[in-house]
Amino acid sequence: MLAMIEAAEPAASGSLFTRAQTHWAFQPLSASVPGRGSDLASPGSEVGPLDRFVAQRLRAHGLSPSPQADAATRLRRMSLVLTGLPPTPEDLQAFVADHRPEATEIWLERLLASPAYGERWAQHWLDAVGYADSNGYFNADSDRPLAFRYRDYVIRSINQDKPFDRWIREQLAGDELAGWKPGDPVTPEIRELLEATHFLRNGQDGTGESDGNPDEVRVDRYYALEACQQIIGSSLLGLTVQCAKCHDHKFEPITQKDYYALQAFFYPAFPIEDWVKPNDRVIEAPLSGEHEAWLAAERRWENGEAQARAGLSGWKAEHQPPLKPLWEDSFEDPGSLGDRWSNTVPGEDQPAGSPPVSIGGSVGPAARVKEGVLQLIEGGGSGDRWLSTRQRFSWQPPLVGDWIQVTFDLVALKTDGQAQDSDRIGYVLATHDFADRGTQSGGNLLIDGHPTGASTVHLDYPGADSKSIGSIGGQGYRAGHNYGVRITRLEKDRFSLQHWVDGMADGTPLTLSASDLPPGGFGFELCCGRGFQVDQVRINTSPRVGTPEHERWLAYEGALKTQVQERDRRLAFLKAQRLPKPGRIAWVSDVHLEPRPVPLLKRGNPKTPGEPVEPAFPGFLDRGQKLPAALPVPHGRTTGRRLAWAHWLTTPGTPQAALLARVTVNRIWQQCWGVGLVETSENLGLSGAPPTHPELLEWLAAEFVNSGWSLKHLHRQILCSRTFQQSSAPRAEAMSVDPANRGLWRFPVHRLDAEGIRDLIIAASGVLDPKSSGPYVPTPRNGDGEVLADESAPGARARSVYLQHRRTQVPTWLVNFDAPSLVFNCTRRARTTMPLQSLSLLNSEFTLQRARDLVLRLDRECGVSERARIQRAFLLVCGREPDASERSASEEFLRHQLSLYTAHPDSNQRAWRDFAQSLFTLNDCLYLR
């Protein structure tokens, strides 16, 4: 048996520094090429160095490589590894028929030239460097709206095959390379360099929300800086540097001083005492003319939107039957606010809440009228206070079918000086008995309006008896729309509570009983830093049921629905043409020219700073190279430290550049084969796993460097090898010696990752969205709590790399297939097999929709021939034709399924849908083999 897991070296034995002197990963590159063994090459096949290394090891254990896999399997393998997309049936047929000796190389070049290549490998890189579209750290997990520019930069760079050493220098010190300062003119090259620095801010950063005492705030700041170091450590150096934050590393030759000496290179960009919050680490760097083009486009959008709105308002004005409000406020008169609204409930004179809402004030919690709009200004802390009408209303319409509704225009989701939009828009019906002292229960019905999803409804809010009774709506709260609820009387003293948006019902209603709706006022909730602005508060009651006016209302509301749908279609069309504001870049640059002292923190504790530390390179790698710790920067406004560190890391011939090459090559290998030559791809240090093929890793790293750090060159070496092209079929004699295939005697069968499966299914069903850059596709939590891109939203079927990467909100479907919820970074994924995956494949709306799409594709491309349809479906999903037994099983299945659906007019569609969906669940779909 091959030595699968070599015995761990005793970590504590000998000096770590002595061992580091000879540790394989810390040496300069020294590659050798193995001799050409005559028994290695099968007749007629040219075998390269990679295959010779593999064969050498196999031979030592009496094994030999497997024969070449069939052509279809090989093309599917190459396509999915390089582009993350399956080959088309046409490509499969062409490749199978291509008997040129260099066919593999030719097709490989086509794949490398495809834009999909950059998208696929960008996802791997973004994993390794901890990319996310949110800040993480705190519960808020606030948005990073500009991070996408870094994602696009990564995709572009990989597609251009930018020399990797240069690419790393850009990401560490692009601002210093650019020689640019704010206000200077910007070229596309400069902008690219500035976008690259986002690498340094990929880590979690809660400092935008940090609100504790000064010690806690300092800890939060250090966390962002330390996350940057940790990502550099594991993604570039293959080392776990963070252990040395508190003490000398126990298993690696990294001292605590090394840790802070490394920190000193990055500290000028993240100075703890002069901290810049993430939202302020942004520059405006539009290209010339870009801003003007954007302004013009924005004006087009605004005009179009205004027209669409005006059109609808006009229609409403013309068609809406007259209806006199029961109560209304347009907030024209700032002085009279207190006459109509109170900070308690109708009938009470003690102000409610602690502190109570100040009416007309400007320091929160307060409510005031400004420019004809009601501002609800919240003062932070906790809630339990509101602004309520002084008037009391009956919330129980008299007859079945009658309704009462309250609506308001939402002007803005924040007030002056508020950094972020409110995460709730709360309002309360039937307000009474604020302090919970009365005997009347029910009422105080809080609608906790959610900006992106359903709104929760709480009864008897606030206090101990407050309880959540469900949720309504689903459209979310956005500025510029009219919101509210309608209460309609049902039979038997029940009432429906329906979410009401822009004059129309939204979502499914809740049912209330009469005791839930005592008489009371209407109010807005002031809570938890959630300020917002509203206008046109109206309380309306319906015309009495049975009257002609009521009939007219019903007809009007039906027609309105059509009008609104038409307008929404028009708006969506206009919106799709909007451009993001150009030139806003979330970057990183030094805050000071003169670096501040960087203290070594005793025990890693920010409360116990020790001696200042100068920037220096870790001794076990540097070994006296005497490279400068700062380099001159063209514009002279930064310290040049990061530039120096980037140059140090990539200086040819050094141990550190060799380490960078090994770490990179090993991770690329891992993405091609499912497992790295060093399994612990985040750790090539003394405590990491040893490589299974040390000479091969060494040779590949040297190839990589000698090719000018070309990733595409590396891919050619790996994918064109006989080892990669060999069959994955088991062989009894090899299974008995090396069942885990550590010697690579066959291609290792392994499951695609989460994004790989999703993208494959979308592509196979023929509905891949062509999105290739720009802001993320939002993946909100829907009313059921599932995280996914809304099927009706633009980009819902874009490749997974363009989906929102929110740390705390990873799409449910992807999570089930081991997509990480990022904290630092993820240099390798787990690959589990669990029943939730079966459920997602069988029952999710996503797979069901794609199955329908695939059937439509078969309709388009194959007509009615059952044989042709089955054949093409297999080609699209599994990358091969069905064999006789699969074909007959499929025919049988379709026949039977059809018989079950005979009652349905679309029985044919249903049967084929079940067939298509079944294919998505097959091992031959989900696995690379």
Add this chain to the structure above:
Amino acid sequence: MNPSMDFLSRRGFLGRSAGSLGFLALQQLLSRDPLLAAGAVAPAHRRPKARAVISLFQHGGPSQMDLFDYKPALNRWSGQPYPGGDLEVHFDKQAGNVLGAPYQFRPQGQCGMQLSELLPHTGSIADDITLIRSMTTGSVDHESALRIMHTGRFLAGLPSMGSWVLYGLGSENENLPAYVVLSDPGGLPVDGERNWSSGFLPALYQGTPFRSGKTPVFHLQTPAGISAEARRHQLDFITRLNRHQSERDPANSEWQARLAQFETAARMQTAVPEVMDLSGESAATRRLYGLDNPVTAEYGRRCLIARRLVERGVRFVQLFLSGQPWDTHDKNAERLKGLCAMTDQPSAALVQDLKARGLLDDTIVLWTGEFGRLPISQGKDGRDHNRHAFSLWVAGGGFKAGHVHGATDEFGYKAVQDVVSVHDFHATLLGQLGLDHTRLHVPHEGREASLTDAEVTGAKPVPSLLA
């Protein structure tokens, strides 16, 4: 559940830990797969006292001195400057004077445990619980303190306690997830899904949230319009094709496991709704949990489901409240009243019910928040965060019954006697499950990661908590 991992990544994931418990436990998990059942290994380090845990988590930091830790000095000094020296204050600009504790304390049960009048039902199980008054933790920040309580570490990204337990012990019911989260229909708790994340452990060890409503688990229901027969036939078709494809690679255990899981998934489709369906529970049971009272009904329903889950072999159940309701920065006294009215009866009912059914002996019920609160006021009538002392109670699973452990200073600010860190508590809890906290680890980022990280935290079990 019948989880398994691909062989290569399993090896890669476990790295060089072969022989450590994690590996054995995983083998045991995998051995449930008939294809991998090559000699199941006894999973536990020693004979377990408990086989399941129910955590009733009280987000926000319940005020220990108003509920569990009687401090007469608070009322004597109420309104006066705090005489006890420096305090660590989170919202440092709102610190006030000593804030009295308005509710009466009374001795409860045979053991005479002093408990607040707000907790009459907890009082009725005083003889069944261990009350620890000397808990301490490492952060006064909610998120960090939650992570310490749930994962043992200040930072995000580590596996939760439930994940570790599952990793160590595996599952006892193949048709239900082994680690279930019952979150509040009102919304996620603070720090959301991280409270039950498997961190760097594979996703199969993460908590599975069961939501109230039609589909407790995502994608559980067969989509509308697909009849049971059509689905049955589809599953047969999938099995037939997958089996056929597997013939090419008969030793591929992962393929076999995946095949089996389509059947497991189908069984889950009935097992999950069954466990969530309370219609078979007696009127007396429903009353016990307060399902007849709107104030207690929702929390009580989840407590009752927790019992049903444990009854069916689920290993770890976590029950959460929406947001962080115990975070009483203002109106401390008033809010406590409401929160106790909601949680006291069902929490106690769970212990009583488990006991009556003979399940308490091997089930641990844990009632805790992430930290405690300060003896001084924040603003007019609130209490700020405190990491130097908080109280929790634990019942069953071999913990002492009717026992009070530890004590705080005169004002309840700081644990001073028989101090128990969160890490010590974790070590003790794992021990009761038959797991040695120093041996339940996996290699991660160059070292052995574990729940307690004893080398750094000095965690050790507390024998005096145990019967």
